[in-house]
Ligand SMILES: Nc1ncnc2c1ncn2[C@@H]1O[C@H](COP(=O)(O)OP(=O)(O)OP(=O)(O)O)[C@@H](O)[C@H]1O
C-alpha cells in the first residue's frame with residue numbers, strides 16, 4: 080500500500096486555476112515588454128543604439144534621440160536622493176532611537192497616509208507654491224552663495240531640474256525613512272549594548288547600528304530610486320519640459336516620464352509614436368533593473384537579519 | 390576627550406531632530422495649502438455639475454468624480470481575480486521555483502512606473518480600437534493594482550495559523566474549500582486592506598490615464614469612449630491659465646486627498662473589526 | 668444519548684474497565700506502520716488494534732511519536748511536506764490509504780491540543796462548518812445537528828443563548844468542547860484526541876473526561892495524554908510509545924498495575940529520564 084494520495088478533483092482544478100493566474104502575472108510582464116518592443120520597432124530599427132546617445136528631438140524632421148530625457152531622469156533622481164537620503168536616515172534614527180514608543184503608531188499611520196497622496200497633488204502644490212518660492216528665494220540665494228559651482232549658476236527660472244529634485248525628495252522621504260527605521264530596529268540589541276558597555280556614547284552605539292543596517296538602507300534608497308525614476312505628474316509640472324542638457328540645476332529639463340505624459344497624445348506619425356514607446360521601454364528596463372537590484376538587496380538583508388518584511 | 394565625544398553625540402542627535410523638522414515642514418505645507426485653497430473653491434456644484442466652458446464661471450466636476458469611480462471599478466474587475474487567485478497560489482502552493490519567480494516578478498511589476506502601464510494599455514487597447522476609452526484606462530489601472538493585491542493576499546493568508554487549516558481538513562473539508570472558506574475567509578480583513586490600498590493608489594493615478602481614458606467634458610455614455618477622471622482634470626485645470634479652473638484644481642486635489650484619507654480610515658476600521666463579527 | 672451531563676463526577680475508571688474488550692469488533696488496525704519526516708523516522712513498525720466503542724489512551728514521553736500516530740490514522744500526516752508513511756492502516760477492515768482522504772477524515776474526527784475554533788465564525792457556524800462546507804443546505808436539519816452536537820459535547824446549556832456570538836468569545840475549556848462538538852457534528856465513527864485537556868483547568872478537564880465516558884457509547888476514541896491519571900481514568904486500553912516504537916499495549920488496568928515491560932513501569936512510576 081501506502082501513500083497513494085488520491086487527490087480530489089476539486090483540489091486539482093483549484094490548484095491549476097490559481098497557478099494559471101500566477102502564470103498570468105509572469106505572462107503580463109513578458110507581454111508588456113513584447114508590446115512595447117513591437118510598437119517601437121520602427122524607431123529601434125531606424126536609430127539603433129544611437130537613440131540612447133543622440134540629443135535631437137525633432138518631430139518635424141522625424142529625428143529622435145533620448146539622451147536629454149535619460150539625462151533629466153537620472154539627474155533629477157540623483158538630486159532627489161542627495162536631498163532625501165540623509166534626511167531619511169536622520170528621521171529613521173530619530174524614530175528608532177529617540178522617539179518615545181507611543182509615537183510609533185501615529186508615525187506609521189502618517190507615513191501610510193503620505194504614501195497615499197497622489198503625485199498630482201504634489202504636482203499642483205509644487206507648481207503653485209514651491210516653484211514661485213524657488214524662483215524668488217531659493218535659487219537667487221543659492222546662486223549668490225554657491226554660484227561658483229556651475230550647478231547653481233544661471234537665471235532662476237523656478238521650474239527646472241532643482242525643483243524636480245526637491246519635489247521628488249519630498250515624495251520619497253517617507254518611504255526611505257520608514258524602511259530605514261525598520262532596518263535599524265532590526266539591528267540586534269546586543270550589538271548596540273556592547274558599544275554602550277564599552278563606554279561609548281549613545282551616538283557611537285547608533286553608529287554601530289547604522290553600520291549593521293547599511294545594506295538595508297541601501298536597499299531602501301534603491302527602492303526610492305525606483306520610484307522617482309518613473310515619477311511623472313509631479314515632475315512634469317515643475318521641471319520646465321525642455322529637452323536640453325545643461326550644467327545648471329536651475330535650467331528647465333525633461334524626463335522620460337514627462338515627455339511621455341506631454342507628447343503621447345500629440346504623436347501623430349508612426350515614427351513619433353514609435354520613438355515615444357521606445358522611451359517607455361527604456362524607462363521600463365531601467366526601473367526593472369533598479370527594482371530587481373533593490374529587491375534582491377532587501378531580500379538578502381531581511382533573510383540575514385530576520386528583519387520584518389519590507 | 391569623553392566630553393568632546395559627548396558633545397558630538399548630542400550634536401548629531403540634534404541634527405536628526407532637525408532633519409525630522411525639515412522633512413515635516415513641506416509635508417505639512419502641502420496639507421495646509423491643499424486644505425485652505427481647496428476648501429475655498431469647494432461647493433455643492435463641484436459634486437453635481439458638469440464642467441463649464443472657458444469663460445463661464447461655476448460648474449463642477451461631477452462627471453470626473455464618477456469617471457474616476459468607473460475607471461477604478463474596471464480596474465478592480467480585471468485585477469481582483471488575477472490578484473487574489475495568484476496570491477492564493479503564492480501562499481498555498483508557491484514554495485517552489487515558479488512561486489519564487491512569480492513573487493519576484495510581482496515585486497518588480499509593482500515598481501513599474503505608472504506611465505509605462507499607460508503606454509502598454511495604449512498599444513494594447515487604444516491602437517486596436519482606434520480611439521481612447523474607459524476600457525483602456527481601466528486596463529492601465531488594473532496592471533498597477535495587481536501586484537498590491539497579489540502580495541497582500543499572499544501575506545495575509547500566510548498569517549492564518551496552521552491550526553485552522555488542520556482543523557478544517559480534519560473535519561473532512563476538502564483542501565480547496567479549506568483554502569477559500571477558512572483560510573481566505575479568516576484573512577479577508579487583511580485582503581480587503583490590500584484591495585483598498587490598491588484602489589486608493591489607482592484612484593490617485595494620473596499618468597496612465599492621460600492617453601488611455603483621456604478626458605471628457607461631458608457625461609460619458611458608453612465605456613468605449615473617452616471618460617473624465619478627477620486626476621486628469623486636476624492636471625488640465627492646474628496648468629491652465631484661468632483662475633476659475635485653477636481654483637477647481639485645488640478643490641479636486643482636496644477631494645482626492647479626502648477620498649484617500651477616508652479609504653485609509655476605512656481600512657483601519659476594517660482591519661480592527663476583523664475578529665469581532667456577529 | 669441526549670442526556671445532559673451537568674454534575675462533575677469523575678468515573679473511577681481503573682476499577683471499572685470492561686473486561687470483555689477482546690470480544691469487541693475491531694475498528695482500527697495498524698500493521699507495521701512506519702512514518703517519516705524526510706530522513707527522520709518518527710514511527711517504527713507500529714502494530715495495534717483498536718476495538719469499537721472503547722477508549723484507547725496513548726502515553727509516552729514527548730517526541731515519541733504519539734501525535735504522529737494519530738495523524739497517520741486520519742491522514743493528516745501526509746499534509747506535511749516530505750512526509751512519508753508505510754505499513755497498513757485499516758478502518759473497519761478497509762485500507763485507509765486506499766480510501767479518499769476527505770472521506771477518511773469525515774469518518775475519523777480529530778480534536779487538537781490547542782482549541783482552534785474558526786475565528787470568523789459564530790458558535791453555531793463553527794459546529795456546522797463541516798456540514799455546510801460539504802454541501803448540506805437544509806437549515807432545519809443543520810440546526811438540529813448543531814444542538815445535538817453541542818449537547819453531546821456538554822456545551823449546550825452554556826451557549827444556547829449565545830449561539831451567534833463568535834466562537835472565540837468562549838473560555839478555553841468551552842472552546843475545546845466547541846471543537847469536540849464541531850468534530851461530532853459530521854458524525855464520525857472515530858474520534859482522535861491529541862492532548863485535548865492539556866491546556867485546560869481541572870474543571871474543564873473533568874468535564875471532557877466525563878464526556879469521553881459518554882461518547883464511547885457511540886464512538887471509538889483514541890486519546891493522547893501526558894497525564895497518567897487521566898489515561899487511567901478514561902481509557903479501556905493503553906498503549907505506551909517510546910522513541911517511535913510501541914513498547915506495550917494492554918488493558919489500562921494491567922498497564923498501570925502490572926506492566927510487563929520495564930520501560931513501561933519506569934515511565935508510569937515517573938522514574939524515567
Ligand atoms: N512537522 C515535523 N517535521 C519534522 N519532524 C517532525 C515533525 N513533527 C514531529 N516531528 C518529529 O517526529 C517525532 C515524533 O513527534 P510527535 O509530534 O509525534 O511526538 P509526540 O509524541 O506527539 O510528542 P509530544 O508529547 O511532545 O506532543 C519527533 O521526534 C519530532 O521531532
Ligand SMILES: [Mg+2]
Nearest residue numbers: 733734735861
Ligand atoms: Mg504531540
